[in-house]
Amino acid sequence: MTVTVANVNYAYNSRTQVLHDVSFTIAENQIMGLIGPNGSGKSTLIKVILDLLQLQSGRISIGSDSSQSRNAKMSSIYLSSNDYLPEFLTGAEYVRFMHGLYGEPLDQEELRTQFARYSMRDRQRDLIEDYSHGMRKKLQLIAAFMLRRRFTVIDETLNGIDIDAINLFERDIRTLATDGRSVLLCSHDFTMLEHVADELSLLIQGALVFQAPVRTIIRDHGTIADLANEFIRAMEPS
Incomplete structure (x- = not known):
């Protein structure tokens, strides 16, 4: 199930613009990794994609359906960063x-x-x-x-689980991302993302500043951590 995010902006009020013209596509059978510093807008983006926050501008589709439709919601599942069960x-x-x-x-x-x-x-x-x-x-x-589900979103859900469960998760998430399914995986565990993600998107201050296949990142930058540090240093005031 292809997931399309096109020109999405979001602001909590007139002075707080959180997302800035974000666009990307998650293909069928693909795991998209999403990274960025704390406060970069990752969780807000996820909530907008899943219609937990109302789309203000842009377009989001899950398969052939609008993200606001019942079909899209029934096709999606969201694992949040907290453990409030x-x-x-x-x-x-x-x-x-x-x-x-x-x-x-x-x-x-x-x-x-x-x-x-x-x-x-x-x-x-x-x-x-x-x-x-x-x-x-x-x-x-x-x-x-x-x-x-056809579209699974995981937002830092792995924090606090043991290494054996992480290894099992890596096998299970690859198995899940088959038969036309798509996964959006937000995590600070860069090593795990190198093992399982096909594509990586980097969000900084609400803008998508980089997107590439993980294998290309490893070839050109060494590790995801090295890539992230390069961008963060480049955006620091001189």
Whole structure:
């Protein structure tokens, strides 16, 4: 599912312009990495793409549908940077709730398998209030990988999970980005992005200042961190 962001601007008020004419495309079967300093507008951009903030100018389409349409919303899933989950539910109840939102049946056997894979065996019946921060993050991932939406957006969801889960995530996200699916992955973990992302976009002060295939970045700059540092230094006052 191709995702198109064209000439998007966003301002919280007349004096605070957050996004400046942002345009990019996420192709089918592609993982787009999104990076930028804190306060660069990444989370605002994600919320505008998913219609959590109203589009003010420009155009956003998810597949052939406007981002504001029901089809686009049913095709998309958003994993936020926080772990604010309903603590009165068990892990299994949360995944069932998420499936219900999309009208999808829950495969109980797959649920048990995914909990075991992410080192949470037999914890699906425990209340979320008893989960650690890392377990809550893994629960968000399990729900997303089971639902397999056509467009998955992950905003710093991996913060706080263990290295084994990171390695498993890298395999699972590559598997997810097949059969016409697309992924937008916002992260400060540049090493992980080098492993999984096909394309990278760099947002600084609300403007998209660079976009290229990850393999080209590694060839020309060495690492994503080196690329980011080059741009940040270039924008510092002399």
